[in-house]
Each structure stands twice: as C-alpha cells, then as structure tokens.
Amino acid sequence: xxxxxxxxxxxxxxxxxxxxxxxxxxxxxxxxxxxxxxxxxxxxxxxxxxxxxxxxxxxxxxxxxxxxxxxxxxxxxxxxxxxxxxxxxxxxxxxxxxxxxxxxxxxxxxxxxxxxxxxxxxxxxxxxxxxxxxxxxxxxxxxxxxxxxxxxxxxxxxxxxxxxxxxxxxxxxxxxxxxxxxxxxxxxxxxxxxxxxxxxxxxxxxxxxxxxxxxxxxxxxxxxxxxxxxxxxxxxxxxxxxxxxxxxxxxxxxxxxxxxxxxxxxxxxxxxxxxxxxxxxxxxxxxxxxxxxxxxxxxxxxxxxxxxxxxxxxxxxxxxxxxxxxxxxxxxxxxxxxxxxxxxxxxxxxxxxxxxxxxxxxxxxxxxxxxxxxxxxxxxxxxxxxxxxxxxxxxxxxxxxxxxxxxxxxxxxxxxxxxxxxxxxxxxxxxxxxxxxxxxxxxxxxxxxxxxxxxxxxxxxxxxxxxxxxxxxxxxxxxxxxxxxxxxxxxxxxxxxxxxxxxxxxxxxxxxxxxxxxxxx
Amino acid sequence: xxxxxxxxxxxxxxxxxxxxxxxxxxxxxxxxxxxxxxxxxxxxxxxxxxxxxxxxxxxxxxxxxxxxxxxxxxxxxxxxxxxxxxxxxxxxxxxxxxxxxxxxxxxxxxxxxxxxxxxxxxxxxxxxxxxxxxxxxxxxxxxxxxxxxxxxxxxxxxxxxxxxxxxxxxxxxxxxxxxxxxxxxxxxxxxxxxxxxxxxxxxxxxxxxxxxxxxxxxxxxxxxxxxxxxxxxxxxxxxxxxxxxxxxxxxxxxxxxxxxxxxxxxxxxxxxxxxxxxxxxxxxxxxxxxxxxxxxxxxxxxxxxxxxxxxxxxxxxxxxxxxxxxxxxxxxxxxxxxxxxxxxxxxxxxxxxxxxxxxxxxxxxxxxxxxxxxxxxxxxxxxxxxxxxxxxxxxxxxxxxxxxxxxxxxxxxxxxxxxxxxxxxxxxxxxxxxxxxxxxxxxxxxxxxxxxxxxxxxxxxxxxxxxxxxxxxxxx
Numbered sequence: 001x002x003x004x005x006x007x008x009x010x011x012x013x014x015x016x017x018x019x020x021x022x023x024x025x026x027x028x029x030x031x032x033x034x035x036x037x038x039x040x041x042x043x044x045x046x047x048x049x050x051x052x053x054x055x056x057x058x059x060x061x062x063x064x065x066x067x068x069x070x071x072x073x074x075x076x077x078x079x080x081x082x083x084x085x086x087x088x089x090x091x092x093x094x095x096x097x098x099x100x101x102x103x104x105x106x107x108x109x110x111x112x113x114x115x116x117x118x119x120x121x122x123x124x125x126x127x128x129x130x131x132x133x134x135x136x137x138x139x140x141x142x143x144x145x146x147x148x149x150x151x152x153x154x155x156x157x158x159x160x161x162x163x164x165x166x167x168x169x170x171x172x173x174x175x176x177x178x179x180x181x182x183x184x185x186x187x188x189x190x191x192x193x194x195x196x197x198x199x200x201x202x203x204x205x206x207x208x209x210x211x212x213x214x215x216x217x218x219x220x221x222x223x224x225x226x227x228x229x230x231x232x233x234x235x236x237x238x239x240x241x242x243x244x245x246x247x248x249x250x251x252x253x254x255x256x257x258x259x260x261x262x263x264x265x266x267x268x269x270x271x272x273x274x275x276x277x278x279x280x281x282x283x284x285x286x287x288x289x290x291x292x293x294x295x296x297x298x299x300x301x302x303x304x305x306x307x308x309x310x311x312x313x314x315x316x317x318x319x320x321x322x323x324x325x326x327x328x329x330x331x332x333x334x335x336x337x338x339x340x341x342x343x344x345x346x347x348x349x350x351x352x353x354x355x356x357x358x359x360x361x362x363x364x365x366x367x368x369x370x371x372x373x374x375x376x377x378x379x380x381x382x383x384x385x386x387x388x389x390x391x392x393x394x395x396x397x398x399x400x401x402x403x404x405x406x407x408x409x410x411x412x413x414x415x416x417x418x419x420x421x422x423x424x425x426x427x428x429x430x431x432x433x434x435x436x437x438x439x440x441x442x443x444x445x446x447x448x449x450x451x452x453x454x455x456x457x458x459x460x461x462x463x464x465x466x467x468x469x470x471x472x473x474x475x476x477x478x479x480x481x482x483x484x485x486x487x488x489x490x491x492x493x494x495x496x497x498x499x500x501x502x503x504x505x506x507x508x509x510x511x512x513x514x515x516x517x518x519x520x521x
Numbered sequence: 522x523x524x525x526x527x528x529x530x531x532x533x534x535x536x537x538x539x540x541x542x543x544x545x546x547x548x549x550x551x552x553x554x555x556x557x558x559x560x561x562x563x564x565x566x567x568x569x570x571x572x573x574x575x576x577x578x579x580x581x582x583x584x585x586x587x588x589x590x591x592x593x594x595x596x597x598x599x600x601x602x603x604x605x606x607x608x609x610x611x612x613x614x615x616x617x618x619x620x621x622x623x624x625x626x627x628x629x630x631x632x633x634x635x636x637x638x639x640x641x642x643x644x645x646x647x648x649x650x651x652x653x654x655x656x657x658x659x660x661x662x663x664x665x666x667x668x669x670x671x672x673x674x675x676x677x678x679x680x681x682x683x684x685x686x687x688x689x690x691x692x693x694x695x696x697x698x699x700x701x702x703x704x705x706x707x708x709x710x711x712x713x714x715x716x717x718x719x720x721x722x723x724x725x726x727x728x729x730x731x732x733x734x735x736x737x738x739x740x741x742x743x744x745x746x747x748x749x750x751x752x753x754x755x756x757x758x759x760x761x762x763x764x765x766x767x768x769x770x771x772x773x774x775x776x777x778x779x780x781x782x783x784x785x786x787x788x789x790x791x792x793x794x795x796x797x798x799x800x801x802x803x804x805x806x807x808x809x810x811x812x813x814x815x816x817x818x819x820x821x822x823x824x825x826x827x828x829x830x831x832x833x834x835x836x837x838x839x840x841x842x843x844x845x846x847x848x849x850x851x852x853x854x855x856x857x858x859x860x861x862x863x864x865x866x867x868x869x870x871x872x873x874x875x876x877x878x879x880x881x882x883x884x885x886x887x888x889x890x891x892x893x894x895x896x897x898x899x900x901x902x903x904x905x906x907x908x909x910x911x912x913x914x915x916x917x918x919x920x921x922x923x924x925x926x927x928x929x930x931x932x933x934x935x936x937x938x939x940x941x942x943x944x945x946x947x948x949x950x951x952x953x954x955x956x957x958x959x960x961x962x963x964x965x966x967x968x969x970x971x972x973x974x975x976x977x978x979x980x981x982x983x984x985x986x987x988x989x990x991x992x993x994x995x996x997x
Contacts (some may be wrong), residue, residue, distance in 0.1 A: 007710060007713075010966070011712075014712065017720070017974055028527075051532070065985035066986065068979060068982045069983060069985065076938060082986045237986075
C-alpha cells in the first residue's frame with residue numbers, strides 16, 4: 001500500500017467518523033424536536049441538566065447502544081451491567097442493600113388493628129423476590145442482596161397475620177429459575193399461578209369458607225403463549241445481548257365459565273365478559289414496537305390507583321380489598337376466579353384517596369396487603385392513610401334511586417345528582433346500570449363541579465349499556481368552594497341529543513376529619 | 522463540560538468544529554470563535570468560575586505588559602512586577618484551593634485558634650491549577666525574554682482558556698503555541714491524526730479507566746479488606762489514573778490538532794519505567810518540565826556546590842508537586858515520598874546503573890512499580906488515616922484474611938480488562954513498527970484505526986447508559 005493511499009484511506013475514515021457524529025447530533029436534535037413527550041424544562045434545575053437530560057432521552061439509536069453495551073460487557077465476561085447482575089442461573093436482577101424501615105412494620109400493624117376494629121380480616125402476604133431464600137443464586141463474591149433479610153426481619157417484627165410466599169415460589173435456585181422471568185424482576189405467570197392455590201386456601205381459611213374449590217385445580221386452567229420473546233424491565237437496562245430474553249412466556253386462562261367485570265377508572269377501562277375478555281389486556285398481548293417497549297408483564301394489568309375485578313360466577317361471594325405492588329396483577333386475576341369481588345388499591349398512585357378510605361367505602365370482608373420484600377424499605381408503600389387523616393364519617397346513607405337526564409340540544413347536558421359536597425370529602429358513587437334512552441353514546445360522565453370557579457375539578461366515566469354495577473370513588477378538593485356532583489348525558493362537551501337513565505344510584509359522602517396528622521408515618 | 526458527555530460529543534463539538542471550518546481565517550475570526558466556545562465550555566460546569574478565570578487572564582495580561590515595558594529600562598521594577606505577578610497568581614490559587622485546608626489544619630492543630638480563624642469553605646474552580654500555571658509561565662517567559670509579549674488580550678485569553686487543554690492539561694507553554702495562535706495551518710492529515718488521537722483518548726477513558734474505577738472505588742471505600750483485595754484495588758487505581766489522565770491528554774492533543782494546534786505530549790508509557798526518575802520523565806511530562814524550568818532551575822538545579830543544597834532543591838520541587846495536586850496531607854506526603862526516592866536515586870546514581878545493565882531492568886521495574894503503586898494509594902486515600910489503614914491491609918497488618926470471595930469475584934470480572942490495561946500500557950505500536958518495518962505498518966495502522974472507531978461506538982454506549990465518568994485530574 002502506498003503512502004498516498006494509506007493517508008487517503010485514513011482521512012476518509014476520519015471524515016466518515018465526523019459525518020457519523022454530525023448525523024447522530026442532527027438526528028438527536030430531530031428526535032427532541034419531534035418527541036411527543038418533551039423533556040421538561042421546569043424539572044431541570046439548570047440549563048446544563050436540561051440539555052443533559054434531553055440528550056439522553058432523545059439520543060438517536062439509544063436502544064441499539066444499550067444492546068451494544070450489554071453485548072460488550074458480556075464479551076468481557078462481566079456479570080454486572082448498568083447496575084444489573086447476571087445471577088448463577090443466568091437470570092438478571094438488581095441487588096439491593098436497603099434496610100427495613102421499622103415504621104412500615106408499625107403502619108402495617110396499625111392497619112391490621114384498624115381492620116380488626118372494623119371486624120374485617122387482615123393478612124399481609126409476603127411476595128417472593130428474585131433471590132432464593134438461601135441466597136444460593138448469587139455467585140460467590142457478588143454483592144449481598146438484602147431483600148430476604150428485610151423480609152425475615154419484617155415477618156419477625158410484624159405482630160399481625162402474615163403469609164410468606166417465598167418458600168412456595170422461591171425456596172430454591174431451581175424454583176426461582178422456573179417461577180421468575182429471566183429478564184424481569186417480577187415472578188412470571190407460572191410463579192404467580194403456583195402461588196395462587198396457596199394464597200386462595202389461606203384467604204378461604206380466614207374467611208371460613210369451603211376450601212374445596214374446583215377452580216383451584218390445575219386441570220381447570222389452560223395455558224396460552226405470549227407468542228414472542230419478552231424483554232423485561234431488567235433486560236431493558238442491559239439489552240438482549242447481556243442476559244438474553246424470555247422465551248415461551250405462558251399465561252393462564254380458566255377452562256371453566258366466568259362472568260367478569262374489570263373497571264380501571266384511571267385509564268377509563270371498563271370491560272365485561274369472560275375472563276379472557278375482561279382481565280386480559282389485549283394491548284399487552286400484541287407485539288410491541290420494539291423489544292425495549294415490551295409490556296408483556298402487563299397481560300393481567302399494571303399499576304393503577306384503583307382496579308375493581310368482579311366475577312359473578314366465582315366460588316365464594318366475598319369481597320377482598322387488596323393493597324398491592326406490581327407483583328399482584330397476575331395472582332389477583334387468578335384469585336378472581338375464587339372470590340366474587342376484588343378491589344385493588346395501589347397506594348403509590350392513589351394520591352387522592354387513601355387505602356383506609358377505600359376500606360370504608362367498599363366495606364370488604366378481608367383486607368390483604370401484598371408486597372414484595374423491596375417495598376418493605378419504602379415508606380411510600382405504607383402510607384395507608386391511617387385513621388388520623390382518613391375521611392371516616394359517612395354523612396348519611398342514601399337509598400337507591402334513578403336519575404334521568406332528558407334530551408337537550410346542549411353540549412353540557414347534565415343534572416345535579418348531589419349538591420353541596422364538602423371540601424376535602426370523599427364521594428362514593430354506586431350505579432346499578434346506565435341505560436341510553438336516546439342518542440348514541442358509550443359513556444356517561446360523573447363530575448365534581450365547583451360552581452364558584454365554574455369549572456370541573458374531578459371527573460370519571462361510567463360505561464353505558466353494561467348491565468353491571470359500577471362504583472366510583474372521587475375526592476373533593478380541600479380548597480373552599482361550592483361543589484356539586486353532576487351526571488352528564490354522555491361525554492362531557494358532547495351530550496347533544498342524548499338521554500340517559502342511571503338506575504340504582506347511591507351517592508355517599510364521607511366527610512374529612514381535620515386537624516389531625518398522620519403521626520406514625 | 523466533560524469530553525466524555527453526550528452534550529459535548531453530539532452538540533458542542535460538531536457545532537464548534539463545523540463553524541470553525543466554515544469561518545475564514547482572516548482577522549482572527551477563527552480565534553475569536555474558539556475563544557467564545559472555550560468560555561462556554563468552561564462556563565458549562567459552573568458559570569460563576571468563568572469570572573475568576575477571566576480575571577486571572579486580565580491580571581496576567583497587564584502584568585506581562587508591565588514586565589515587558591520595564592524589562593529594558595528598569596530591572597528592579599521588572600523584578601518587582603514579576604514578583605507581584607507570581608504572588609498574585611499564587612494568592613489566587615492559594616485562596617481558592619488551599620484556604621480550606623490551611624484553616625482546617627490550623628484549627629485542628631491549635632484549638633485555641635478556633636474562635637479566631639473561621640473555617641473557610643471555598644469551592645474549587647475546576648482546572649484552576651492548570652490555567653494559573655499556564656498564565657504564570659507566560660509572564661515568566663516574557664520576563665526572561667523567551668517570547669514577545671502578546672498585545673491582543675483575546676489571543677492571550679485563547680492561549681490560557683483554549684478548551685481542549687483548559688481543565689486538565691497538558692500544561693502548554695506560551696512559546697509552544699504563540700506562533701500557532703497567530704497563524705496555523707490546518708491540514709487534512711493533521712485533522713485526521715487529531716480525530717484518531719481524540720478517539721484513542723476517549724476509548725481509554727470510557728473503556729479502561731471507568732472500568733478500573735469500579736473496582737478501585739469499591740476497594741478504597743470498603744472498610745475492611747483482604748490482602749489480595751487491597752492490592753487489587755491499588756493496582757486497579759494505578760491503571761485507572763493512567764488511562765484517565767493520559768486519555769484526557771490524548772483527547773486534548775487530538776482536539777488541538779483538529780483545530781491546527783500542536784500540544785506537547787504528556788505521557789510516554791510511564792509504567793515501563795525502571796526507576797522513579799525515569800517514571801517522572803514519562804508521567805505528566807508537561808508538569809514535570811514546568812517545575813523543572815520554573816522552580817528547579819531557578820533554585821540552582823543540580824549545578825550546586827553541595828549535596829545538601831541539591832537535596833533541598835529536589836525536596837522543594839517535590840513538595841510543590843505534591844501541594845499542586847491538592848490541599849491534603851496525603852498529597853504532601855505523596856510528593857515528599859517521591860522527593861525522597863528521587864534524592865536517593867540521584868545520590869546513588871542508580872538509574873544510570875539500571876539503564877546500563879539489562880539484568881537489572883526487571884528488578885528495577887518491579888521496585889519502581891512497587892513505589893508507584895504505594896504512591897497511588899497515598900494519592901487516592903481521603904486522609905492519612907485511611908491511607909494507613911489501606912497500607913495495613915496491603916501488608917497484612919490489619920487485613921481481613923489473605924484472599925476473600927469478593928476479591929476473587931472482582932478479579933475474575935476484571936481479567937480481560939486487566940489484560941487490556943497491561944497491553945495498553947506497553948509501547949506495542951512503536952515495537953511493532955520497529956519489528957515489522959514501515960511496509961507492514963499501514964495495514965496494521967488501518968486495522969488499529971478501524972478498531973478505534975468500533976470501540977468509539979462501544980464507548981458511546983456507556984454514555985447512552987448515563988454512566989458517570991468525571992476525570993480525576995479535574996480536581997487539581
């Protein structure tokens with residue numbers, strides 16, 4: 001090779017590099033300009049942090065870089081990548097050195113006491129974590145994981161009824177391998193299904209119900225396959241080349257008859273029908289745009305402030321309120337085949353209404369707190385809204401009535417269902433069914449309206465046509481105002497020509513108890 | 522702004538380089554653009570510190586004008602202005618860098634002074650030691666008549682604040698770049714070599730230094746250590762600091778070449794040294810030569826009458842070297858240690874003996890590296906107590922066993938990177954050129970440069986994961 005050719009080749013390579021850097025810069029800026037969700041300027045303390053965050057969020061081919069990085073780290077023979085470790089069995093997990101927050105034990109026991117005083121059964125379910133009970137899954141020399149130690153300490157200190165799922169699902173290294181996703185921190189659907197009969201028996205036993213339930217037999221269920229490889233939350237931080245992907249993800253569907261209803265007010269979801277039509281989220285079954293955006297774990301739902309699952313063909317006519325973390329959805333879907341009503345609360349997202357208030361509203365037969373060991377270190381998971389701040393007193397009990405909204409050529413066609421709501425109070429709206437008398441609409445709106453400010457401050461929807469009871473819980477703002485509860489004949493702002501009848505309406509208002517603080521939390 | 526950040530790589534650098542080459546060279550427009558970019562680069566970290574740097578530039582600009590104007594007329598006045606400049610510069614660096622340490626030490630040693638002397642809490646402006654030393658060397662060079670005074674303040678500002686070398690060196694002398702500021706030729710060859718030098722440094726920092734840092738940081742943060750664990754941590758830090766600092770220097774030199782500047786080399790395979798004297802001829806060469814020219818020689822250097830005076834001169838230089846690195850007893854002790862070792866070598870003539878006898882090369886290297894590693898432990902430790910505990914673990918005095926599982930695990934994780942570190946510390950490319958001749962080198966060179974581009978992609982992948990990667994020498 002002559003010197004001239006060599007120099008030209010080298011110069012071309014350097015210019016290609018410059019062009020590549022320029023391309024990445026341009027595409028990153030384009031990504032930022034066209035991003036649906038722009039980096040928030042207000043959250044960035046300085047211009048520097050804003051630019052840094054914006055660059056990081058909008059970096060062109062970011063996912064390819066993650067994949068490359070995972071492959072590189074794997075090629076170096078390292079077990080740690082981006083804070084995620086590859087365990088003895090090839091599974092990915094983060095390791096935590098958190099410690100138990102003792103106030104969480106106290107709050108759990110106070111919640112148990114509260115339930116006891118109300119005559120409601122209480123149990124704390126300790127979900128498993130991805131590290132087996134004896135920590136055998138951790139290679140020698142790897143940083144120690146504290147989750148099992150936290151769980152043990154919690155269970156030893158909590159003087160209330162507890163049930164530990166770890167020996168059932170994650171007793172050994174092999175069980176962890178079978179019952180957990182390879183690339184996600186959650187148990188897989190098989191793991192949740194393995195826990196299902198044990199949990200069901202425990203709850204049935206507490207409720208003194210017949211434990212010989214046919215739905216608990218394995219042969220009553222069939223499996224279906226996600227039909228794709230799945231990259232879980234831990235895999236998304238390392239890329240598929242570091243720890244591989246989850247293949248053959250099976251989820252469980254009942255063979256027996258079900259008649260279910262799912263209501264997720266925060267996402268305006270209301271579905272009814274058989275188990276697979278109601279409790280399976282079709283948007284999570286579909287193949288994702290990218291393996292990095294795979295919501296495969298959400299087949300049975302995700303984390304929402306309140307989820308209501310009912311099954312009129314369930315074996316036991318009992319109502320259970322579950323305070324849960326992200327481990328719960330698959331297990332709760334299976335449990336819905338046994339228990340007629342599950343009201344599921346995630347205190348991380350339920351900002352307006354506390355767990356205690358939900359207990360007051362729904363009056364369950366049993367309250368179950370279902371957390372994995374990591375949650376035990378987080379105080380935010382144990383803010384149940386214990387009695388000092390909970391809105392406990394019910395202003396009055398209303399008998400069921402019908403509410404009719406006649407046809408009006410008005411975009412805001414409504415009636416006042418309840419006037420004079422008190423600031424800071426909680427409103428529970430129960431409706432037996434919503435019929436469309438005239439017009440075309442698939443939903444009705446329930447809103448808290450401030451007549452002083454002339455604006456809607458909270459709103460939820462009710463599905464029309466469904467011959468099912470629906471329940472909404474809404475909080476009235478603390479700020480002084482003149483608040484009314486309005487029922488709209490359709491979607492707010494599009495009610496022309498609609499007439500709707502709400503049957504079996506019960507509105508209950510729970511007043512705030514003021515001037516007390518949540519000392520224990 | 523960090524060289525190893527997305528905002529530098531995909532925002533600042535393309536815009537700065539693109540506009541730089543789009544501008545004409547006439548009227549120094551390129552220089553003004555570079556100066557503006559350099560000030561933005563510095564201000565990105567902490568905007569308020571820009572004013573300290575600009576004040577330092579202005580102070581030294583006028584000081585050099587005064588020194589220059591008095592030089593031929595009044596030697597006394599010249600000396601006075603020079604002394605005032607030196608004191609002024611040292612006062613700046615002393616205030617921002619050493620005031621906290623001095624007040625803390627005085628209050629600790631003399632508790633009675635606690636009511637008299639308040640504990641200061643100045644925040645160290647990034648790169649203050651580097652730009653102060655560059656400014657100081659400029660005024661001294663003007664005083665010596667080595668260079669003509671720069672009458673354009675913006676050009677002097679460009680010399681001191683030029684962003685590639687602003688924060689962590691190499692310490693560029695004014696005579697090296699004064700003509701390049703006024704006129705420089707930007708060639709495709711120079712641009713190409715600059716790009717690949719930048720890539721080399723970038724990859725060193727991201728792939729080697731940052732990986733070694735994980736183990737080093739863990740070992741130095743850990744309370745108890747096994748003997749093997751503490752040695753592993755010390756060795757990893759030895760590699761980390763080399764690839765971190767030499768990587769930065771490579772990037773600085775490469776960026777300089779892209780803009781047409783030729784900066785001096787800062788490292789020359791220091792870990793193959795067979796004596797401590799040789800080590801310091803190869804490590805941070807711009808600092809060593811600065812102290813040699815502006816402190817050691819003015820003190821008399823080695824051309825002195827007595828050995829005591831020689832020892833004194835050396836100790837002053839090495840004490841200053843230690844203090845330059847940071848306001849902490851560990852740095853002072855580190856500098857003093859090298860002072861003692863170099864005095865010992867100077868008095869015994871050991872380096873010359875080792876260089877002349879090949880049989881002594883390996884023992885010489887082993888002893889040198891032992892002291893280098895021990896020195897880095899001092900350098901890395903937060904305080905003397907921590908250094909003492911770490912030494913205790915290294916030499917089995919208060920160690921947690923000989924080997925522990927954690928060390929075995931870390932060593933197994935680091936095996937490939939350790940091997941890469943060893944190879945990258947050796948002068949393999951010069952050896953290959955020597956072994957295979959010039960004919961074979963273009964092919965190997967193309968493979969090597971292609972590999973740099975591929976590894977650059979891997980390095981960027983770490984940035985995409987938001988890896989935290991500050992440079993060690995930013996603190997100095």
